[in-house]
Amino acid sequence: MEFLVLSTLNGLSYGLILFLLAAGISLIYGVMGILNLSHGALYMVGAYVGWSMAVQNGYNFWLAVLMGGLAAGLLGLVMERVFFRRLYKQLNEQVLLTFGFIYILTNLSIWIWGATYQASFTAPILTGSFHIAGLTYPIARISVIFIGLILAIGLWWLQDKTRVGAIVRAGMDDKEITMSLGINLGLVSTSVFFLGAFIAGFAGVIGAQLVGVSPTLSIDILLLSMVVLVIGGLGSVQGALLGGILIGCIDAFGKALFPELAMFFTYLAMIIVLAVRPRGLLGRR
């Protein structure tokens, strides 16, 4: 029972970090058709900015979370304005460019913040572990679950229940018709890109409570979030959430029970979904 509870919590906490990352990639791809492989690098930049603020300069952790998100959001905005909008529907160029950005941002991070790993950090109120019925579990991990779920609800509400969300969904389904209605889809795209990048940076600092910060994060985290996208499906918040939780739990139980096969199970799940439902479990199209 203890194993079951702890493994589920492990799966949820890691899965929700993957969700935050995947949600941003999914939104951006859905609206703009841009496959941004450097999304993991934006996550890393957010994490470093948050670490720099909270640990190096002693600012409030929640301010660091906000600044991490803003830094990644602004960086994403520049990338979108200067590069990505020129590469609409050019998938090969997008992959090459965004993969190049991974290297550039990683090396710039090493330059600015150093190459060594920075241990996880959190708010003073979230430090330590709680003990219930013989179980010990880090409070910070519980906070990751709560924050992830709150953001999931917020993003779902924004996308499915607001006018802005309706425009975003319309843009995903039919760009030309949406524009013919007089909607400035360019502005919507830029805003969505900023939001996606902001969430990546935000997730970087939230995720740093679990995994700390290092220059290798951009690649480490990207691969699994891509699997989350394949499983959950592109263009839907619910899909990214389901994919994140599924992969988080498969990863957590797999590593605990069959560590040498954990990665196999993760990719097996992806292959099964690709074979049975190629657009993902809850993909829009």
Added chain:
Amino acid sequence: MNCKKILILVSSMCLVLILAALPFVSSCTKPAPAPAGEPIKMGALLPFTGPFADYGSFLKEGLEWRLDEANYQIAGRPIELIIEDSASDTSLSLEKTKKLVDVDKVSIVIGPLHSGVFLGLSPYLSENKILQVGLMTKPLPSGTFDSYVNPFGTLYSDGVPLGWYAYDQLGVRTITTIGSDYVAGKSFVNGAADTFKGKGGTVVQQQWAAAGTTDFGPFLTAMKDADAVVTWLGSAEQVRFVKQYHEFGKKMPILMVSADQVRSVDMVSLGDTILGSIGSVTYASRLDNPANKKFVKAFKARFGKDRNPERDVYAAYAAVSLVLDGLAATGGDTTLAKLRPAILGLNLDYPQGSVSLHPSGHAIYDRYIVEAKLIDGKYLWDVIHTYPKVTDPRL
């Protein structure tokens, strides 16, 4: 107008790209200071990107520092150092190695760090009669190739003294282990586990985590109770593991093979939770011998008194020292048939202690047991026990 804008934009981006990549990704060639003879070309494959990116800059510092000390020359011949990014990727490293050998015409290759990649390059370097110098401890199969030397020993041998110490000195009778799931992790951890079992101890569980693991929660949840936990993980993962281990309320003493994977700077971020951890090391800045005192003094003069010499910088420094000592013995002759036997015949007093080389190319030297302590306000690995002249029992 638009064309002009695009041109300016592209030019600016090119400049940014070049500036960003220069110190890390590109080849860096130091000009030879003295044209007295044919230059000796030395290649180095260091990880500036990929899973071991955090080691690259430290290793580069060690290489360049030692060559600076030698004024980039030996036996009247200038030395050129050509550094490439290995990215800890075998295919990429092989391409870079071919470029070093075929285009740059190097006669010596230092690295790469990643043991698996190192093994992957060995046959090519052996076929081309190029000396391959190990960075830090390397796997046993390196000895099957005839172009390998290393001032450090085998990965397995790093774990051996920890197994002895756990059983004999700490009274540990059961251990659980966790290591990186590739050749280095398995060799390091099994060195300790096999030795521990040989003494009569019991290994209750062995867990292997993929290189690059970010979340150790699942492993910690499944970890069985024992007298102690023995670990070896990549540097960033080791720090991550220690942090998460304490967050999960685990209380078993942590015994680390190659404890200096957790550098002094990492110990700061772990804080007091690292204190009391015990491990085995090849080199420690607190070693009390004349060569090390000189080394530490020179390190602080070059890099600042607040920094502590880490194993990474030392490993690169020692690798170049070994090559330079070998070249001094051959009078600057880089021919593999002459240089490698000359190196194998050396008896050296290095900061890690006295070093001699086994015919396989692996070094034989004292190994140290260290404990994490707070000394003069700094977190350091302090030497608490010495095992003289440790070798890999399988050699």
